[in-house]
Amino acid sequence: MDSDRQAQRIGTALVAVALVVAVIGSLGAPLITSVATTLHVPLAAAQWTLTVTLFAGAIAAPVLGRLGSGARRRVTVLNAMVVVVVGGALTALPLPFAFLIAGRALQGLGLGAVALLMSVARTELPEPRATGTIAALSVASTVGIGVGYPLVGLIDQLAGLRAAYAFGLILSAVALVIAWRALPRDAPGPNARLDVPGAILLGIGTLGILLVIAEPALWASPLLGAAVLGLSVLVLAAWSVVELRVPAPLADLRLLGRPAVLRANSAMLVSGIGMYLLFSLLTRYLQTPSGAGYGFALPGVAAGAALIPFSALGFVAGRVVPRLVRAMTERGAFALSACAVAAAAVLLAVGTGSLAVVLVAMTVLGFGVGGVSAVMPRLVLEGVPAPETASVLSINQIVRSVGFSIGSALAGLLLAAATPAGALVPPAGGYVAAALWAPPLLAVSALIVALRR
Known part of the structure; x- marks a missing residue:
């Protein structure tokens, strides 16, 4: 009975953390116009408050996944959530626009940790709870959109842009506490080795691919767009070669x-x-x-x-x-x-x-x-x-x-x-x-x- 309660506690905590990071990740979308009007920046620049978070999450995911595959899974998740909290503080404080972009990038690490939360569920929870929890973690982003969009939009309308971002800061702090209290302790064992060259190459290649897709302005000059795309493909090809040769690939x-x-x-x-x-x-x-x-x-x-x-x-x-x-x-x-x-x-x-x-x-x-x-x-x-x-x-x-x-x-x-x-x-x-x-x-x-x- 105690083990069942423990498994339920861990599963609930994992889903709660994933839901929070999904809400934080979606913060950018309903606030883009407010960022542009409040901070007096072009709408295209304000769009980066969403784009940079998605980019950071995509690039951080394999790095966090590899770091958490060894004996430091709990530490990896907690460190990622600490970074998310720091990012939330940068978005909530009345700092220049560049700090807001930096904060949103740091918040993207939370999105990158979702795969690691699924790994915890697969190894720490019995079946069928493990399968159900992984499914819930996977749909957390869908649920987070419906929770985050209307609530954040309402806060922005009633109290302003920084209050809406402060809501995200509070949520991230709560998620950090939940993770700290509920995640199982790391078992003794060797730490995972991080393939640094592979991480850098994958990050650059992924960023390039996402840029040519998400930033139509790059294609205002077809030569520039084609160059970025071609370079990204070459970088990912180099990443593939590295991954096939290193002893501990990303x-x-x-x-x-x-x-x-x-x-x-x-x-x-x-x-x-x-x-x-x-x-x-x-x-x-x-x-x-x-x-x-x-x-x-x-x-x-x-x-x-x-x-x-x-x-x-x-x-x-x-x-x-x-x-x-x-x-x-x-x-x-x-x-x-x-x-x-x-x-x-x-x-x-x-x-x-x-x-x-x-x-x-x-x-x-x-x-x-x-x-x-x-x-x-x-x-x-x-x-x-x-x-x-x-x-x-x-x-x-x-x-x-x-x-x-x-x-x-x-x-x-x-x-x-x-x-x-x-x-x-x-x-x-x-x-x-x-x-x-x-x-x-x-x-x-x-x-x-x-x-x-």
Whole structure:
């Protein structure tokens, strides 16, 4: 009984920490306009309060995963959360804009620690609690969006920008205390060796890829965009060579090359593009100005509240889908979740004139995103040794970040292409055409998962 209570305590603490870092990671999105107006910076510069956090999380994930694969897992998580708290302080204090960007980058380390939390669940918790906890950790980002967006937007509206960031600081401090009290003590053993050259090369290469995806301004000069992309590919190729030669690689590429792991990561990339494409379309459509002749012109707080059903169904999927796996296998559960995302796209395409239908589409999308997130760890960890859990999952998190970034960029590209010359917004048909890109992407991802060697 005591061991059951201890396992429940650890599982609850892991999910609480993951949910907090997800909320902190999402702080940037609802505050971008407020940052621009309050600190008198261009909107493109304010966008970096979100972008830099996502970049930092993607780059930190494999480093933290490797550091935590040895005997210092608890210490690694706690140190990461201390850095997140320091970052929160930089965002809450009335310091110049550069300090805000630095603070948001430090907060990104929390996102990078999620794979490490999954590793703790896999090794410290008995089944089936371990599987359920890992699924909940994976959908925490979905739930965090619905919690963070409306609440942070409301705080900003009532008390101002720094108060909204101070809310994030308080949350990070609470998460640090929870982790300190609940994470199991590190067992004696050798410390993990960090492949520093590999970490640097992976960080530079990943940053370059994400930049060419998330920063359209780079392509104002096609030569510059192509140069950054080409250099990033070369750096990642050099990283692959290093990883295959060092005795303690940042990520075991031979393990990542296993068919099951490769299929899961490929499906994550493709489905991530489709899911975030549709999410971006829905959130933009809800806030389309009334002068466009369509859309619902929801203000910031109301648009944030519209994401609550998205997160609620994401949470439901995180609880339901792991149970469905027993009846329909991981591949069947993934296919069901992919179908939910495709159904959300169809609902948006046929119901653009109805707020109720668009909200239903957002809700169904939440179930699909939550379901994909819940089942993905099981797919990517198939046959992976327990000590490599954090490392493999951290690479999957990078793949997910790249997929989401491509999906967001693709949404902007499709809407821009549909916008007539001289117009500020595209016609409603532009959203319909863009939404119908999602079902084929999800069908391809489900097919990838269904393939067997």
